[in-house]
Amino acid sequence: MAHRLSKIATRTGDAGDTGLGDGTRVPKDSARVQTLGDIDELNSAIGVVLAEDVPPAMRAALEQVQQDLLDLGGEVSIPGHAMVGEEHVARLDARLEEWNRDLAPLREFILPGGSRAAAAAHLARTVCRRAERSLVALGRREPVGERARQYLNRLSDLLFVAGRTLNRHAGRPDVQWRHDRGKS
Numbered sequence: 001m002a003h004r005l006s007k008i009a010t011r012t013g014d015a016g017d018t019g020l021g022d023g024t025r026v027p028k029d030s031a032r033v034q035t036l037g038d039i040d041e042l043n044s045a046i047g048v049v050l051a052e053d054v055p056p057a058m059r060a061a062l063e064q065v066q067q068d069l070l071d072l073g074g075e076v077s078i079p080g081h082a083m084v085g086e087e088h089v090a091r092l093d094a095r096l097e098e099w100n101r102d103l104a105p106l107r108e109f110i111l112p113g114g115s116r117a118a119a120a121a122h123l124a125r126t127v128c129r130r131a132e133r134s135l136v137a138l139g140r141r142e143p144v145g146e147r148a149r150q151y152l153n154r155l156s157d158l159l160f161v162a163g164r165t166l167n168r169h170a171g172r173p174d175v176q177w178r179h180d181r182g183k184s
Contacts, residue, residue: 084147092154110174
């Protein structure tokens with residue numbers, strides 16, 4: 001591992017292809033590489049959330065998610081390999097139940113926003129949904145792990161609840177959608 005990333009500019013992708021974890025070369029616009037890019041972008045979006053004021057327990061959980069996303073990327077980069085298991089999904093389910101427990105029930109849709117941290121969590125949620133769609137599209141062409149799909153689906157739910165929790169942490173209300181506003 002110490003020498004794995006010792007040379008960043010390899011120039012091996014200059015022709016528009018890239019290497020997967022198993023050594024095979026694929027076009028950079030393949031469904032698999034698109035999915036890897038979306039998972040990488042999601043991890044970066046969670047990094048933006050973590051750059052904000054986040055409660056310590058949420059910080060620890062989201063840092064674990066970032067580690068899990070590297071596992072998921074490893075899984076996607078090696079066709080037929082599984083790294084995300086039932087325990088990953090169960091961990092998200094437990095956090096989802098814990099974080100949602102103290103939130104008021106929603107009576108209306110909410111808009112992404114409120115505090116800066118909450119807005120970042122909502123942005124990460126939308127990136128997560130895109131990564132999930134990419135993984136599903138890849139799965140229509142090639143086998144992908146069932147737990148990987150479940151993980152991204154559950155993670156987007158967790159990021160929604162994280163946004164609400166972060167607003168509460170900042171003393172801000174959820175931004176309510178006003179469906180009855182007058183048309184101008």
